[in-house]
Amino acid sequence: MKRDTKMPQRQRSKRSAQAQQKGSIRIISGQWRGRKLPVLSAQGLRPTTDSTKETLFNWLMHDVYDANCLDLFAGSGGLGFEALSRGAASVTMVEQYPPGAAQLRENAQQLKLSSEQLEVVQGDALRYLSACQRAFNIIFLDPPFEQNLLQPALDAIFSAGLLATDGLIYIEAEKALDFDASHYPLALKKQKSTHQVTYSLWSSRIG
Incomplete structure (x- = not known):
């Protein structure tokens, strides 16, 4: 017997409302210091914590100003908006x-960002990389956990030459992930771990 998969109207409405519930992220420093921006609650969305973000941008203190950045698995946009607040020239967010x-x-409009400062691309991250024709100074990689997206993303980035000379890549991944960076022209600059997450900053390695 075929199972009836139809959901009662009230239950569908409840799930729809839950999917659209909003939380918020906070910009830590820069021109919008302390500003909170709404984010949609969605399955798998895992914004970078404030403490991790603060550590990351301390690492990037001398690099983020005037940088062209790619926030590949943007999610809440927390990394990209933080970079813009601290003086990045441009950010491309792919969600x-x-x-x-x-x-x-909507958040870009709230912050009165121009299209030159922020481009939001709605689409698949790997497809975006395959079509992209510009290089970035900083690339933020925080893919959904347990979906095996990190190495395909790195493969695409280096195949297309999307990391600028002396560029930086930030990687945030589940602690259990067995990530082998030796396949890529990258040198580890900084790394930290929490109970569940390992986050690290890598520089392009020439030669």
């Missing part, structure tokens, strides 16, 4: 979830 991308655009 597959359409309502999430729409929220990023």
Whole structure:
């Protein structure tokens, strides 16, 4: 017997409302210091914590100003908006979830960002990389956990030459992930771990 998969109207409405519930992220420093921006609650969305973000941008203190950045698995946009607050020249955010991308655009309007400062691309991250024709000074890679997206993303970045000379890549991944960086022209600059997450900063290695 075929199972009836239809969901009662009240239950569908409840799930729809839950999917659209909003939380918030906080910009830690820079011109929008302390500003909170709304984010949609969505399955798998895991914004970088304030403590991790603070550590990361201490690492990037001398590099983020005037940098062109790529926030590949943007999610809440917390990394990209923090970079812009601290003086990045431009950020491209790539987000597959359409309502999430729409929220990023709304937040850009709240901050009165121009299209030159922030570009929001709604679509698949790996497809974006395959078509991209510009290099970035800083690339933020914080893919959804347990979906095996990190190495394909790195493969695409280096195949297309998307990391600028002396560029930096930030990687945030589940602690259990067995990541072998020896396949890539990268040198480890900084690394830390929490109970569940390992986050690290890498520089392009010439030769």
